Amino acid sequence: xxxxxxxxxxxxxxxxxxxxxxxxxxxxxxxxxxxxxxxxxxxxxxxxxxxxxxxxxxxxxxxxxxxxxxxxxxxxxxxxxxxxxxxxxxxxxxxxxxxxxxxxxxxxxxxxxxxxxxxxxxxxxxxxxxxxxxxxxxxxxxxxxxxxxxxxxxxxxxxxxxxxxxxxxxxxxxxxxxxxxxxxxxxxxxxxxxxxxxxxxxxxxxxxxxxxxxxxxxxxxxxxxxxxxxxxxxxxxxxxxxxxxxxxxxxxxxxxxxxxxxxxxxxxxxxxxxxxxxxxxxxxxxxxxxxxxxxxxxxxxxxxxxxxxxxxxxxxxxxxxxxxxxxxxxx
Numbered sequence: 001x002x003x004x005x006x007x008x009x010x011x012x013x014x015x016x017x018x019x020x021x022x023x024x025x026x027x028x029x030x031x032x033x034x035x036x037x038x039x040x041x042x043x044x045x046x047x048x049x050x051x052x053x054x055x056x057x058x059x060x061x062x063x064x065x066x067x068x069x070x071x072x073x074x075x076x077x078x079x080x081x082x083x084x085x086x087x088x089x090x091x092x093x094x095x096x097x098x099x100x101x102x103x104x105x106x107x108x109x110x111x112x113x114x115x116x117x118x119x120x121x122x123x124x125x126x127x128x129x130x131x132x133x134x135x136x137x138x139x140x141x142x143x144x145x146x147x148x149x150x151x152x153x154x155x156x157x158x159x160x161x162x163x164x165x166x167x168x169x170x171x172x173x174x175x176x177x178x179x180x181x182x183x184x185x186x187x188x189x190x191x192x193x194x195x196x197x198x199x200x201x202x203x204x205x206x207x208x209x210x211x212x213x214x215x216x217x218x219x220x221x222x223x224x225x226x227x228x229x230x231x232x233x234x235x236x237x238x239x240x241x242x243x244x245x246x247x248x249x250x251x252x253x254x255x256x257x258x259x260x261x262x263x264x265x266x267x268x269x270x271x272x273x274x275x276x277x278x279x280x281x282x283x284x285x286x287x288x289x290x291x292x293x294x295x296x297x298x299x300x301x302x303x304x305x306x307x308x309x310x311x312x313x314x315x316x317x318x319x320x321x322x323x324x325x326x327x328x329x330x331x
Contacts (some may be wrong), residue, residue: 033057048074052084059091067091082108086118093125101125116145123149127156135162147172151182163190163200184213185223192230206230221250225257237264255284259291271298289318296328 037054044050051074058067071088078084089104102125108118123141127134134156142149149169157166167190173183188209191202210227217223228243244261247254262277275298281291296311308328315325 046077048078048081048084052087055087055091059094064091064094068095080111082112082115082118085111086121089118089121098125098129114144116141119144120150124152127153142169148176151186154186158186158190161197163198166190167200179216181213181217181220184209188213189226192226194233203234219250221247224250225254229260232260232264237267240264253284255281255288255291258284259288259294262291262294266294266298271301274298287318289315289322292318293324300328
């Protein structure tokens with residue numbers, strides 16, 4: 001038969017707990033996750049799980065030193081936890097101590113060679129510092145991750161002019177998320193790059209991806225700029241001007257948009273409009289040497305030698321050895 005005294009004690013404890021909980025509900029709601037973890041760590045200072053959780057919150061709040069303290073404490077307790085090693089690498093990377101980051105992520109992979117997060121971080125670090133192992137590590141990461149790599153690594157491939165590989169991985173990202181703005185933007189930029197060494201230049205695909213970007217994200221001004229610059233590069237100046245104008249509807253503070261519009265009007269031989277846009281660029285930045293140069297050239301075409309000389313002198317004030325200005329003043 002159950003011990004009645006024992007049962008009464010249990011009921012009493014439950015009732016007290018319930019009353020205490022009700023009376024203190026407003027106080028308990030004031031405890032933050034950090035407060036709760038701090039209490040848990042105080043009661044169990046050797047728990048690496050609690051230390052990892054608190055360190056993650058500190059990192060999220062940009063409290064780097066506090067995060068480092070918890071990570072170092074946990075690392076002293078146990079050095080072979082992959083999650084802790086990942087966190088340790090991230091923390092020290094933010095503190096610009098990349099050697100410790102490298103050691104942490106390498107140790108993580110020694111424990112678990114298939115740890116995607118540690119391999120991704122280590123690969124990104126190697127690519128960031130231009131380590132020769134970077135390319136091979138990208139291939140290994142892709143192999144382990146179903147041919148998916150991060151956008152940062154794809155950007156690295158673009159920067160080293162490995163355009164075919166960049167497009168391959170971008171298409172994989174698009175297959176998973178067809179409206180991914182960053183992936184679409186990078187595809188548009190690669191396919192619109194007119195450099196002679198770009199084997200992925202494709203007029204139709206460039207138009208397709210830029211148009212999709214603008215349709216999906218009409219407030220993203222950089223798409224209008226990049227699309228306009230591409231049209232300018234392939235000599236479609238009127239189309240470029242329309243795109244630059246749409247950019248200016250969103251932002252009138254970019255001197256390069258005005259400069260590029262001035263260049264397009266110059267190519268279309270609308271010299272008055274060209275002067276106006278170069279002037280707008282100079283109004284935004286009175287140290288814009290190329291805009292002074294372009295306007296000086298146009299003033300010469302308009303047979304306005306004094307205005308041209310003034311702009312050539314402005315060029316020399318910015319760069320005393322600027323040869324076009326020296327030549328312009330010696331005419």
